[in-house]
Amino acid sequence: MTEIVVRPATVADVGAVLALWTVGAENADRPSDSAADVERLLARDPEALVLATDGEDVVGSVIVGWDGWRCHLYRLAVHPSHRRRGIGRTLLEHAEQRFAAVGGKRADAMVLDGNDLGASIWTDAGYSRQPEWSRWVKPL
Numbered sequence: 001m002t003e004i005v006v007r008p009a010t011v012a013d014v015g016a017v018l019a020l021w022t023v024g025a026e027n028a029d030r031p032s033d034s035a036a037d038v039e040r041l042l043a044r045d046p047e048a049l050v051l052a053t054d055g056e057d058v059v060g061s062v063i064v065g066w067d068g069w070r071c072h073l074y075r076l077a078v079h080p081s082h083r084r085r086g087i088g089r090t091l092l093e094h095a096e097q098r099f100a101a102v103g104g105k106r107a108d109a110m111v112l113d114g115n116d117l118g119a120s121i122w123t124d125a126g127y128s129r130q131p132e133w134s135r136w137v138k139p140l
C-alpha cells in the first residue's frame, strides 16, 4: 500500500466514488446515488466530499456536510481491501477539523440500526446514540 492521501473530491472522481460506495458503503434503506447527485453536491460545496486515495485508487470517503447551521456526516465508507488501517478514523478527523474551522458545534451521523460495523467506528470516534430523538422523513 502506498501512502494514503486525504483530499477533497473533484468531478473527475465521481465514477470512482460511486464504485466505492457500491462495494464499500452502507446501502440499505436509503435513496440511490447517481453521478448527477454527486456532481450537484460538488457544485454546491466543493469541500464537502472528502476522499482517501491510495495512488490512483479511491479507497475511502466521507461527506462533510456543513449547511451553515449544522454539521452532518454521510457516506463514511472504506473499501473492504483497506479496512482497519485507520483510514476511517483519519477521514473523521479531517471532517471534524473542517467543522471546527466553520464554527460547527456538534457533528452527527445517521447509523442504520443493526450496522454494528458502522457503530464501532462512531463509538471509537466519540459519537453516541441519542435515544431521545427520532428522524422523521418524507420521500420527495
Ligand SMILES: CC(C)(COP(=O)(O)OP(=O)(O)OC[C@H]1O[C@@H](n2cnc3c(N)ncnc32)[C@H](O)[C@@H]1OP(=O)(O)O)[C@@H](O)C(=O)NCCC(=O)NCCS
Pocket: 024, 025, 026, 076, 077, 078, 079, 082, 083, 084, 085, 086, 087, 088, 089, 090, 109, 110, 111, 112, 115, 117, 118, 119, 120, 121, 122, 124
Ligand atoms: C466503518 C468503516 C468506515 C470503518 O473504516 P476503517 O477504515 O476500517 O476504520 P478504522 O481502521 O479507522 O477503525 C477505527 C476504529 O473503529 C473501530 N472499528 C473499525 N472496524 C472495526 C471492526 N471490524 N470491528 C471492531 N471495531 C472496528 C475500532 O475501534 C477501530 O480502532 P482500532 O482499529 O484501533 O481498534 C468501514 O468498516 C466501512 O466502510 N464499513 C461499511 C460502511 C459503513 O458501515 N459505514 C458507516 C455508515 S454509518
